[in-house]
Amino acid sequence: MHKKLTSGLLAAISGLGICLPAQAMEQEDGFQVGNTTISMQGFVKLDAIATRTGSGEFAADELRDLYVPSTTPVGGDDSSESLNMHAKESRFSFRTKTDVGTGTPITGLLEMDFGPGREVLNGTATTNRSSVNLRHAFFQYGNWGFGQTWSTALFGPAMMETLNFFALSEGTPSQRTPQVRYENASWAIGLESPTTTAQLTGTDTSVASLKDDATDSLLPDVVARYSIMDPSYQLAFVGILRQLQVDGSVNNAFSAGPATVDDTELGYGLGAAGNIGLGDETNLKFMVLGGSGVGRYTGLAFTPDVEISDDGSSMNAVDHVGFNIGLAHRLNSQWRTNVGFGMEHADLSGEKLSDSSWSGTANLLYSPVRDLTLGAEIKHGERTLVNGESGSQSRLQFSAKYSFGL
Structure with a gap:
């Protein structure tokens, strides 16, 4: 059977990975070209993933590559099992540092990958990949940064180390987006590209919680972050202000039909997010984000920003909260383990829309030498609709990763 992908699903399955935001990465030594130092970094990673769904099949084969909360099948008659091996998470990046004679260099980052969904174009709700390969294209001069990178809402120290393509997924700010960012000491303020994700009340999301992306707003998202960096703990507090605008036709997959909308919310x-030391070998990590009309920001756009009536007569911002929490423990210089839990919950009225999702993760990682990591990870997640129907997926993943230039 041919499996269709809409822009919302493409955004969700696009290549995500675990790395700090561009502004948090240090420039490494490299080779000189004129007044610019260029260095290359990256990794090669093989993943072998055994996946079992409890209630039906995935909407697309690419969804076997990583855990996407909104695409856990619900209400199917049969379970589905598969083994998937791929090296799509492998990536490389170029970093630059240019001496312009002012005492303040210009630094840049250009990063590519081969992530899931590369055969099709991606939407703007999460990663904004141009063509099929672009992850980051970002440069900084002094306090100012320009280009595409992680949203200012993401706080790198709070991310768990997982084999899954995007950490714990639920509760984690997940988009790479074009932006202008200003940073000064503990403060960072970003003006980020606006996208409003929309779902019609009558949409049936049993197969996957597909959404339409609307880019009608004339005002950028304003995202502010205040960070506290201490040797024993790191904390961040985030605020987001958005104009949600849909002007045109919304026609979700598995909905009764299109609705014409012209409204603004x-x-x-x-x-808040944090990384807190619990002794010398253990860290507590957490993230939480809640509000109205910010569903795009966490859980790989699990919740729509707005819910629209089937006849287009009303549009309402969706209240939602997402969070995750976990423990990272170093057993010794070569072995480490991570255990975590995440959840998303939305306040929606459509009976067949996604109400909540949760997942638990545990892994064991081994690095016999500095640049090599071998690991095993188990993950179980469940998605529930507003009417109470639910489905699950369980994943057993083995990975081998060789990092270079770090």
Whole structure:
């Protein structure tokens, strides 16, 4: 059977990975070209993933590559099992540092990958990949940064180390987006490309919670972050202010038909994230973000920003909260383990829309030498619709990763 992908699903399955935001990465030594130092970094990674769904099949084969909360099948008659091996998470990046004679260099980052969904174009809700390969294209001069990179809402120290393509997924700010960012000491403020994700009340999301992406707003998302960096703990507090605008036709997959909409809503969110040392070998990590009309920001756009009536007569910002929490423990210089839990919950009225999702993750990682990591990870997730129907997916993953230039 031919499996269709819409822009919302393409955004969700696009290549995500675990790395710090561009502004947090240090420039490494490299080779000189004129007044510019260029260095190359990256990794090669093989993943072998055994997946079992409890209630039906995935909407697309690419969804076997990584865990996407909104695409856990619900309400199917049969379970489905598969083994998937791929090296799509492998990536490389170029970093530059240019001496312009002012005492303040210009630094840049250009990063590519071969991530899931590379055969099709991606939407703007999460990663904004141009063509099929672009992850980051970002440069900084002094306090100012320009280009595409992780949203200012993401706080790198709070991310768990997992084999899954995007950490714990639920509760984690997940988009790479074009932006202008200003940073000064503990403060960072970003003006980020606006996208409003929309779902019709009558849409049936049993197969996958597909959404339409609307790029009608004339005002950028404003995202502010205040960070506290201490040797024993790191904390961040985030605020988001958005204009949610849909002007045109919305026609979700598995909905009764299109609705014509011309409406604007206010979106806002507050969040916190942290990495707290619990002794010398253990860290507590957490993220939480909640508000109205900020569903795009966490859980790989699990929740729509707005819910629209089937006749287009009303549009309402969706209240939602996402969070995750976990423990990272170093057993010795070569072995480490991570255990975590994440959840998303939305306040929606459509009976067949996604109400909540949760997942638990545990892994064991081994690095016999500095640049090599071998690991095993188990993950179980469940998605529930507003009417109470639910489905699950379980994943057993083995990975081998060789990092270079780090």
